[in-house]
Amino acid sequence: MIIDDATLSLLYLVILMAFLGVELIGHVPSVLHTPLMSGANAIHGVVIIGSIIVMGIADDTVSTILGFVAVVLGTLNVVGGFVVTNRMLEMFRRKE
Amino acid sequence: MIIDDATLSLLYLVILMAFLGVELIGHVPSVLHTPLMSGANAIHGVVIIGSIIVMGIADDTVSTILGFVAVVLGTLNVVGGFVVTNRMLEMFRRKE
Amino acid sequence: MKLGVLKETASRERRVAAVPAVVAKLVSAGHTVHIESGAGLHAGYTDEMYQAQGAVLGSRQAVIDSAECMLHVAVPSTEEIDSLRRGTSIISYIYPKRHPQLLEQMASIGADVFAMDALPRTTRAQTMDVLSSQNNLAGYKAVVLGAAELGRIFPLMMTAAGTVPPAKVLIYGAGVAGLQAIATARRLGAQVEVTDVRPETKEQVESLGAKFITVEGLDAVNVQGGYVAAVGSDVLDRQRTAVEKSLLQADLVISTALVTGGKAPVLITADQVSRMKRGAVIIDMAAEAGGNCELTRADDRIDANGVLVLGPTDLASSAAQNASELYAKNVLAFLSHIATADGITYDLSDEITSATLVVHNGQVRI
Amino acid sequence: MKLGVLKETASRERRVAAVPAVVAKLVSAGHTVHIESGAGLHAGYTDEMYQAQGAVLGSRQAVIDSAECMLHVAVPSTEEIDSLRRGTSIISYIYPKRHPQLLEQMASIGADVFAMDALPRTTRAQTMDVLSSQNNLAGYKAVVLGAAELGRIFPLMMTAAGTVPPAKVLIYGAGVAGLQAIATARRLGAQVEVTDVRPETKEQVESLGAKFITVEGLDAVNVQGGYVAAVGSDVLDRQRTAVEKSLLQADLVISTALVTGGKAPVLITADQVSRMKRGAVIIDMAAEAGGNCELTRADDRIDANGVLVLGPTDLASSAAQNASELYAKNVLAFLSHIATADGITYDLSDEITSATLVVHNGQVRI
Amino acid sequence: MDGILPLLYLLASVTFVLGIKLLGSPKSARLGNLIAAAGMSVAIIGTMFLYKHNGKPLHNLEWIIAALIVGGVAGWIMAMRVKMTSMPQMVSFFNGMGGGCAALISILEYTSATQSAMPVSIGHALAMMAGLIIGGVSLSGSIIAYLKLEDRLSDIRFGGQQFVNNGLLVLTVMVGVLLVTGSLSGLPMLYLLAALAVLFGVLFVLPIGGADMPVVISLLNSFTGVAAACGGFLYDNMVMLIGGILVGSAGTILTVVMCNSMNRSLLNVLIGNFGSSAGGGGSSTGGSYREVTAADAAVMMAYANRVVIVPGYGLAVAQAQHVCHQLEHELETKGVSVLYAIHPVAGRMPGHMNVLLAEADVAYDKLIEMEEINADFPTTDVVLVVGANDVVNPAAKTDPTSPIYGMPILDAELARQVVIMKRSMKAGYAGIDNELFYRPNAAMLFGDAKASLSSLVNEVKSL
């Protein structure tokens, strides 16, 4: 079995993140499940970074157009995700 | 500022481990402080791996002797650490 | 309708059939309320209080002369019935099964008689249920009376002079009165055991923190309209045996067991009493129906070789103020159901009217 | 030592100075215990029970003839003292300050008299403290008696016939009796308010879940050996004002306020009573010391225009069985302190002996 | 990769972890969301201006900014406009967009890789294909989930559906593997793979019932996380890796937790559910009721202004009066006003509730009579029914044939939310079913009242 260093690092990261995930999510009250899911959803919008890079280095029209679409989709994910999460969490604002 | 990839990985690891550490240690009852410390103590005995390697590649006498000492010290740390921890934890064995 | 409230004449009766708050409601519903002067005094209600709510105060005769319908508490006496005008309606405790002659007499003067105690125990009749409201108070008072009579205190107390163990209270019957007795005795710190022949009472008893004495081999008991049917003598024998140990250790015994119609079941024999602890007290709430203890005599105190047997029939009445208030509210709810401002609507198809109307059109209806 | 126990002769006194369990201990400590036949009957103890524990049963005269030291509960009557042999010691309730002539009489027959009620309220004397043990029971019984007399029930009850509000109980004095009265009334579900002149009682009262009525500008009160000194009339005036609102709303009032020596402070005036709620009940536990209420007459019932004023002096005695047991254990502890099997050791340097020995060598010591 | 950008990425990664952590508690959830959003902004802006490709900064910046504005404005508007009740489908939609983005990146990378004719390492190829497949599934699956929740699409099931799905999955993976190994290649094949993935996403979600959608969305969410991580691997980009893996792992665990709190296994939700009926628990009488966990009920109550507790006979049976008092206390500590609504015939004897609650030292002035409190129910946030049944049964007002018709009842049904604690759906004293339990604003919390109340107390405390 052959494992290169990068993969190994990745493996470590994945496993540690999994532990961290378990510890972090462990005892979340179920009312928070949806906001949490929504927040996580916004976070994976980080994929937008990839699309920005792709677009930033694209030089043919097709790539630029596809990249444009990708950035739009990613932004939708990020912005929509965070805003929706924030709205969901309105209910946890303490009333005076 | 110049950061090489390995260092960056290390930084990520350190930071993630720190998070993990906080999450893991967060609400430990204080009676467990000493056993926990002792268990952690045994774990950092992993440094023995280094001494084994050193000794395994040493070819002069001084290195071999120092390596021998290092391995002995490391083993003391590991074995003593785990055994002491185990003894401390005897009190948590449920009585019938 | 012109309603009349007389001063109760039965001995020890301190209640009154209407309290000022209820008078106000009756008046605003269009009735006129005539009250005998001093009728509420024993319950803590002065004439002035009634007047302030719109009642018409008057002499006994004046009330009798004006009223179309008498609101009453205790079963009316022969004299009282004789003194009434022909055709007057009566709403009162009647216990029709125990007083057939009284019914005849009332029929003979053409009275329409509603027996509050004959109400069906249905959900919608709950607000009119005088048995519940009065037995509830009686259950509380029985325990308080017992605690006052007993030469011991109820709660466990560990003091510098030594430990006083908690009193042991045994309760027969977990109906309304029995349950409230359990609650009250437990509040005061006694150890409470309970026996009843209805199996569902076990959970209820335990929900009040008392111990239920299970009688083996007891099948479901027949309950009709909320009244419990008598059980066979074999069951009673078995029950006596199951309970005896607790009885002989009891400091206070409160018996509330009743069955439909007739006489109360005998649950405590004279022999058992003779073997009870010296200083123990029995409060027999079934005294009016013959008593659950063989030795009970209604409204009397019997010292059976150091065991005191009381048969008070005025327990609810001894909480006259609350009892009158609740009775009056029951009657108010009853009246709103069976009558309008113009008079009683004799709707015999109505379950409540039909069950309570024991004399109608000169006819005894049971 | 030869100890004697007579049947109590005071009216309403149901207690007895020794119970079988204590007799057993006295006997094993080397004493002989002579008991008048039937002495314990009212408290639930038969002659057989005493005999079984080694007591010597006999006629009254036989006991008087044998005993060197009489164990007694109620303050002895003149006749009782007359009937005693010269030189007999007496251990009993005495209330020396209230009965100077009695002391003279006892001194004249050469009796050595120990007043159990004069015990210093120190920690080590707690096991002998009859005031604590008896007042504790009395406090409980006062509430039970009040609950029985009151035409209302204590607890809040929300029922189909309406809501019964909780009874309001007002307690004067948070000493031993008062605290137990608070606890008992609270258990039964009443709303309890309390007044006392010792500021430290506030916390104690609140620890029992009752409300303390604070009287403004009250300095620390003088307490000597556990007995509270009288406060000035200005304080009493201020207190009456502070409490009045609660008093006029109260259903049951229990007063327990006592001060050293003399007469109990008057805390409830006749005028106040006349403005109280109709149907309210006052139980004045200070009746023997003149009463906290102006209208109180010891051992009597007074109906003051619908307000019932009771001055029972036999409250502890009404829990005769427990009261006798605790009293007897107090006396046992006291005897072990002041005497050996051979007799009393008159160690006047001892705080307890010195404080309780009110007549010695033909001399009144207070 | 040197310079300040890696540190910005590190910062962003930390905000993501922190954000997820803070999102786990109601007190800090909003903050968590904001922190993660801030980190994301840093990462995006940093990338735009600091990223160097072969030493050169990114070009097309104006188009990138245009795309950001288009997506940002659209996302903002959609997120602000959506109704509270439609939140889950909105999340699903946004998730799909993320999946689509990830899939596009793979396609673009593959395109440029084939053009540059540089050899692609197996690892890169793997990441590319995985990103494409997972992103594609997530895209189409999320859109389907969105449509279903919007009720624009109903469950579609056909015989052998599971067989078809599994076959399609195998085929997709096979094509992917062949593309990785290079046995297949070329853009058309890549588009085929994308089409297969999208198709699978559609078929995968189509048969799953509406009630299980949240679980599916959560799962697709963690898929997108993995797809994003693949992108991170492609560009050796740590923040994408961390963000993606974090969401992948946390999302998976969240999915499992959600299943657990429904007492189902994930497999059961995804596969076992084929052909089973939709909706929450069903009842013999046909109506359907909702269940709620103690944690949920605790949050509802802790964030309410007013809670009214309706005690009944069950409170007495469970002897739960002391815990009930404790709950009242915990809620009041949190600033919630708590009252008890006492029905005159609750329990089995007059004053039964009074006896119980007095024993637990509940203040008398917190016990409110029926007539008085009935007016307050419409402005009450949460009613907690503890072992009561008949006394809150609306049949007493509406159904003349009911044995309890005419009995005045506590109008608990008028409150915003009603939580009912009992052990089962069984009837009470009167022996009749209770319509209240099936109301949309009602939810059941099953179990012995004492046990349920004490978990409630714990949950409230932990908030």
Place this chain on the structure above:
Amino acid sequence: MDGILPLLYLLASVTFVLGIKLLGSPKSARLGNLIAAAGMSVAIIGTMFLYKHNGKPLHNLEWIIAALIVGGVAGWIMAMRVKMTSMPQMVSFFNGMGGGCAALISILEYTSATQSAMPVSIGHALAMMAGLIIGGVSLSGSIIAYLKLEDRLSDIRFGGQQFVNNGLLVLTVMVGVLLVTGSLSGLPMLYLLAALAVLFGVLFVLPIGGADMPVVISLLNSFTGVAAACGGFLYDNMVMLIGGILVGSAGTILTVVMCNSMNRSLLNVLIGNFGSSAGGGGSSTGGSYREVTAADAAVMMAYANRVVIVPGYGLAVAQAQHVCHQLEHELETKGVSVLYAIHPVAGRMPGHMNVLLAEADVAYDKLIEMEEINADFPTTDVVLVVGANDVVNPAAKTDPTSPIYGMPILDAELARQVVIMKRSMKAGYAGIDNELFYRPNAAMLFGDAKASLSSLVNEVKSL
């Protein structure tokens, strides 16, 4: 680094994380320790047989095994022989050994680096020097801590000590930096650095008081973790890295947590303590008492066979009877037998405790009279005194001048452990000090009894 070894390391790393996690709860702590130990064995054995240096397996295996046996047997014997009360110093000793090992590795690496004359990267040099310094400090510091706890060494303090320490620290770091940059070099310089580090360790720990030793040990422990991580960096060895960093981070947090639970800051422990008095809290009467947290008390009680609760007037004042009953219930759920010891004059009126506990529904048969229960105290694991004072004051038996002399008391002092809940060290009714509070088997849990009891309930529940 390919082959199976990296996977074994990964496995071992996972066991370490898991081990630390499991060590956090009494229920799983033993398992956690065993798992970590198993992982450690895997890592060690794997290294011995699978590690390849420049493609060749390790040699000197027989010596390695010999060293393992020597160290293992010695460690085992020491660990088994040590008395329970001496555990902390034992931990410190073992920790020092680990530090020594790390320092030796750095020396050896430096030696071989100078010999091989290969250029050393800055990163490596940094790791080497850091490992040496930190390992050296940890070695000597731990040994000093060990000696101090063994009472073979007393606190040594002199004027300007802090100044000297800081100076030494600066010097050490400077030498280290110069060695890293290459301005200094050669073995003698390295040995100088080692000596400086060791010296600093000694001086650093010398002045710190015995009661603060656990904190210092924990800190040194996390130091060793960092030193181990440096080793991991040197050898690019993931398991050493993970293990080291994990202990470094968890150890640091543990240190902080320990300080918090003593209501001190870390700085205060390390520096502010110079010249302050040793020992736990002091009292005006001169004796010293111990404080305990609710979490500790909870563990003591939850793992006891029998707990006796002694209620007093404070229970009434705090109105804590209901929570007290709940604690009893929680403990019994855990299989602990719980009784109440009722002193005849506890409280302020006869039967005060009875009234209270009856209100909370405590079963009568759990209330045991003084005479009866006094015989049981010697076999009782934990006595929990709730707001009582005079009734457990041994002065009643021993001090004829005391106002309570002669009053029979509850012999709580005879139990193995006594936890006393009150708000302060103030006296009770009799106004006298209570010797019991200063007994070695007693510990105070300060605060209102109701609050303390409810945290106890929570802690017990969480076990």
